[in-house]
Amino acid sequence: MAISKMKLINIVGPSDDFEDFCADYLMDCDMHLENVAGALESVSQLGAYSDENPYADILAKIKGIYQRAGISVPAGNYVPKQQLSREELEEKLSDISVQLVQNEHELSAAQTAIAENEQIIAQLKPLLGVEDVAVDNFFHFDFVMFRFGRMPVRSLKTLEDYLGNIDAFFIPTSTDGEYVWGMYFMPNILKKKIDAIFASLYFERTRISDKAHGTPKQATVALSQENSRLRDYVRTLNEEIKAVVEKNSDLLHLMYLQTQLQSKIAYIRRFSAHTRESFCITGWMTDQDVSKLEHALLNESQIVVQVEEPQVVGPAERLEPPTRLRNFPLVRPFELFVHMYGRPGYYEIDPTPLVAVTYMLMFGIMFGDVGQGAILCLGGFLFAWLKKSKLGGIVGLVGISSIIFGILFGSVFGHEDILTWRLINPMESMDFVLLGAVALGMILIGVSMVFNIINGVLAKSPGKIWFSQNGVAGLLFYWSAVLYAVHVFMNMGPEAAPWLIGLCIAAPLIVIFLQQPLSMLAEKRKDWIPKEKGMFFLENFFEFFEIMLSYVTNTMSFIRVGAFALNHVGMMSVVFLLSKMAGDGAGNIVVQIFGNILVIGLEGLIVGIQVLRLEYYEMFSRFFVGDGKEFKSIRGAGMD
């Protein structure tokens, strides 16, 4: 079975050893923690720890240093024991910060200077045409003054909307989203007033005269040179910062690992409880992990471990074990689709392998093409490999299926003439394809019912096993009806005696109709006879009608599998038609390539969704509840 068996493990030890114990044994442990204080409400002396992580700020600072140096945070294992006290950690961290602070200060100053110079260059641009006047002279006109600088974008709007008639004009040169850079001109005699207005618009002056000398062109060249010098300087500073971090890399790494360890201990503490002398940790683990941990703890005389079966604690303490799926790697990507619907409960069968097989099968039939399948396969696996994406894995796998069915259908990029051997040509045997699809659907619906019966056994629910429309009664009725229909309409299969037909079809129907009281009777409940019989029959009649209808519609729904197999051929023939219209040359090839891309993208998507729909509606709804909770291991938790 693909759901791991869990055991509840209780660990009790002396309070003072809590941190050491966590650090020594639990860091890489695959354990799903349960909230002890919540689970053991009845024990009165038990208190929860506070849930703050005292090391969160230090961890953030260390991460910040790594980030500023442009170094990725190193991966690594946990140090077994705490080696620095919190005070030492803070002290050492501030030592490193002090070394960095000067560099950072200069860095930001240099970057500001670069930005400012760039703005001055932008502002000199309109003046570049003036060849023979030095920039300094602009500041000594007799009647006109002008100022360079920037102001917030909103201020420009205010200026335009309300202050159109003041005796000055503003020429914007550039904007960086938040600020507009530019210059304003004004008569010398109104200097005071206009300056006050612009100041109220938060105009910040840049003193060009300090930085730009000579003609505008000369000034521009000089400023550009200064900027490239400053950029070199920034590079050096960045390298120095990196060097400081690298010089301290061992220490930093140690501190990083240690604070991470502490953060993880804080995570465990959140779930744990303590009395005055002892701590208590409770969690779920698999059999193998439990015995591994027990083995490791043999020499710890002070630690007491108690292991319980979920069947025992479940009802008593209302503790549901978490679900941990364990699937074959090729099947694992399909867990994505299962999780989109729900997480299997602990006492439920994991539908992932079924989804994997049926999804690939149906996708292949609906989208059978060697060439296009190969593209999906390559693209999907590439995506899965680069992005670690489950969806990529699914696309890759269905690509393989598509290739296989492409060979059976003899189709390569829609060309039916490249492969000479084929099992079947969908277009020529339409009836077979459509009926085959319905037959496939009947089998899958039957399988779903079998899954439901298994789930009923696991959940110990007699109603689910025997009386439900998806239980034994449903299965018997459905397949009897199918076989009878096959016999009547297609003259196939064995002849059955009328009484046998009547028994196999009518008896299950009665059971399904009465499933509610029958289930209650099987659970030995006293109130199994419905109180209001009229209402009961009326309600159940409509429900029953819907159940019957859904048998038919769900079966017919599978026609789409065959229909899309035909559709694919049809769409490709349209592509060929268009490419023929485009003539013989390059146009032909372009249309074919473009058409193929369109078909892969559009039809691939639609087929993918349609198959998912079949999985969810026609199959999952018959057996899958999906109310499990996720297994959250200590190993991957508490990292932030």
Add this chain to the structure above:
Amino acid sequence: MLSELFNYSALHSKTSAMTARHLTEQQYAELADKQSVADACSYLKNNTVYAPLFEGINERELHRSDIERLLDGYMQSEVQKLYNFADMSTRRLVSYTYFRYEINLLKQVLRGILSTDPIKLEYNNNNFFYTKLAVDLKKLSESKTIREFLAAVEGTPYYKVLSPPLSQPKTDLFTVEMHLDGYYFRRMWQLKDKALKGQDKKVITQSFGGEIDMLNLMWIYRFKKYYQLDNELIFPSIIPIHYKISQAKLTEMVYAPDLPAFLQLAAASPYAALFENLDSRFIEQNYTKLVYDRISKMMREYPFSIISILGYVHFLETEIKRIVTVIESIRYGVAPK
């Protein structure tokens, strides 16, 4: 009309029911007659809708600021009820409540910093508004200087609004507050255009539009009264939205040569009431009263519209403010009026 009736009949009856439970003038008078803060609390606990707030709390030990906090929490939970009750577009507009709350918090903190008496923000992270705010309250309440304040709002939209005025050598509180109000109304104006339509849009335009016009008029008034500076300097703090006073009219008012000339122009505007009896009242008092009157009038005119929410929230805020004032006057021994 009919669809609005359907949409808002439930909301209207809900807010009406909520309003009906509140204090009568009689009760205000009785509350004001109490001799001590503790007695006032007992009164609130035993006779009013606020009883559940004081459950399990010994009202003898309550400080005045504790009461304020309890009432504030009550207001937030009431808004949350309406929020949960409302549909999506109304919900978006109800965001004005916590948005304005945030702006008021910023103003409070700023006033504290500028008066060199930083206030201590007391907040409960579980209260409805606090789950919605953009600013980091912890950082904000810890900021003692303008620089720290700016660092606390960095990364929020307020940084862009506040950083230019707060970077000036001399910070003028009125100007900064006007900028915050301007930002608030610009954003709400956009939001109501996007989220609402039909009668709701009309009602909200009327409500917000009036407030914007009045704020602009008050700004011009204050500027002309207290600052002896060029008229042009008024514009940067004007909220650039015009409802009943056109841009041209407003410009004319700004350029009015002196205060009497401005008042003459203002008296001819739809907001003449704002400038009545200014020798015996503050303009802010007039403003508060006018906003209240306008909302009451709209609630009568459009009972089945979004104004039922705005009205209820406004009503609640006013009531809480009144109770706090009454308790303050008991605390400091000022005769009630």
